[in-house]
Structure formats: C-alpha cells, structure tokens
Amino acid sequence: MDKSRPGRPNDIAESGRHFKPYPSNGVCTRLGDKWTVQVLWRLSVAPGRRLRFSALKSEIDGITQRMLTLALRNLERDGLVVRHYFPEVPPRVEYELAEMGAGILSALEGLNFWIQDNLPRIEESRRAYDDAGP
C-alpha cells in the first residue's frame, strides 16, 4: 500500500492522455468538490448540451485550466460527460453532457430546492452559535 513516502503532496492525478484519477472516487465526494457540479450545470443549460473547453473556462468564474481539465476527465471517466476532439489547427474540443450526466442533475434537484429554502436558517443558526462564542 506504499506507506513509505512522507507527507508531501501527491501531485498524481494525471499523466498522458489517461490520467490517474483522484484517490477519492466516491460519487458523493465528487459532487462535494469545488467545481464538478458547476461544470455539469453549465453544460446542461448550453445549446445542444455542449460547450468548448474555453467556453466552460470563461463561464465558470475562478476556475483554473488545471482544475477544469481534472473535473472534465473525471466526469468523462465516469460516463457523465462525453469528450469530442476535433484535430484542427488550432485544436478544438467540445464537451457534451451525457444521459447519465443529465440524470444526476435531476437527482440533485430535490437537494437544490432544500438548500435554497433552508440556507437562511442554516446561516442564522451559524451566527447564533458563533455569537454564543468563546
């Protein structure tokens, strides 16, 4: 299990066309990460459910090239997104929301509504807890 290496960052996560996927591969973990749901959402509202890499990058505020690439690779690997590569010059790559990708977004609607309805109360609870403070 390679317990040998000391505590530096891993910096695994890719190499060549077939990258090494994230160590944490649970579905919920992926949905909880910083960018994945945003990527799925942007694709779902795009015409033809497709967007170029650069379009995604400019629509998602604050994402870096590296993190967008990683998110897309993991989504592709899971079958939630399809990658279309056009070997032109300069190259063009489009990402398309797959059936399963649309499905998981629907499955998230209930949670989405709940959060919209309850976030104010959660934030109030946090304020109260913090004010009671140390």
Add this chain to the structure above:
Amino acid sequence: MDKSRPGRPNDIAESGRHFKPYPSNGVCTRLGDKWTVQVLWRLSVAPGRRLRFSALKSEIDGITQRMLTLALRNLERDGLVVRHYFPEVPPRVEYELAEMGAGILSALEGLNFWIQDNLPRIEESRRAYDDAGP
C-alpha cells in the same frame, strides 16, 4: 490574510468549546465529506432520533473520536443536530436529529436512489476508460 506561514497543515478546526469551523462551509462540501451523512443517517434510524456519542462511535465503522466530534460540532452549528448534555458522572451526551436534519435527509433521497440505480454503470464506465489507456 496571513500568507506568512509555510505549507504545513493547519490543524485549525477546533479549540475550546467553540471551535473554529471548517474553512469550506458550503452545504454541499459538508455533505461530501467523509462522515457527515453517515452521522445523520444513524441518528435518523435510532429510536427517538437520538443516540449517545459512544453509540454513534461504535455504530459508524472506522470513525475516530476526533472526526465524530468535529462532524457533530458542525452539524450542531448548522442547526441540523441538537446536543443534549447531562452533567452526571460519568458524563452523558446525547445527539438528536433536528427538524432540518431530517429534512436534508429527505432531500437526499432522490440522489440516493439515482446512485443505487447508476453506480454499476459508472463503475463499468470507469473500467472501460482505465482499460483503454496506458
């Protein structure tokens, strides 16, 4: 913004009764972490929606005292769980699932079903992707 300290771990996250909450405080981030949903789930199926700290700890396989404490503190702060402290000897503490805690579990049902239905296909997609590559 205190950029001074070099790249060692933070080890923030608590101190005294009022701990310092996780920096990432989005609801989805919390749900994506390793233990929170498990804790909510165990409480929801317990009689009276209540369990002692030690009961939770023994029911959730692999969780450490530290991580259980942190998960419960964050849930309490968000108003999803209520902490009942009994100053006996030895002390007893019970955690109760609050209304909002039950609500978020219901909101997660759709996602839960989706994952059950689609996990086999996701795993197959992962195998195919990994096999195709180097």
Add this chain to the structure above:
DNA sequence: CCGCATCCTTCTTGATACTG
C-alpha cells in the same frame, strides 16, 4: 486552443496521548 508538468499552499483526516 487545449492541456500537461512542476511546485507550492491549504484543507482534511488520522494516530495518539491526556483530562474533567
């Protein structure tokens, strides 16, 4: 344009010992 490599920082989790 798209994306990989490298380096670095921050966040999250774990192991262990100790206490009211």
Add this chain to the structure above:
DNA sequence: CAGTATCAAGAAGGATGCGG
C-alpha cells in the same frame, strides 16, 4: 464518557511555464 491537544500525513486546489 466525552471530549481536547498535538503531531503527522495525505489529498485538493492554485500559479506558472511549456508544448503539440
């Protein structure tokens, strides 16, 4: 029993440079 404190390690995210 139910925590706190401390140390350590692993994983996620960001900045930047290079290349087909």
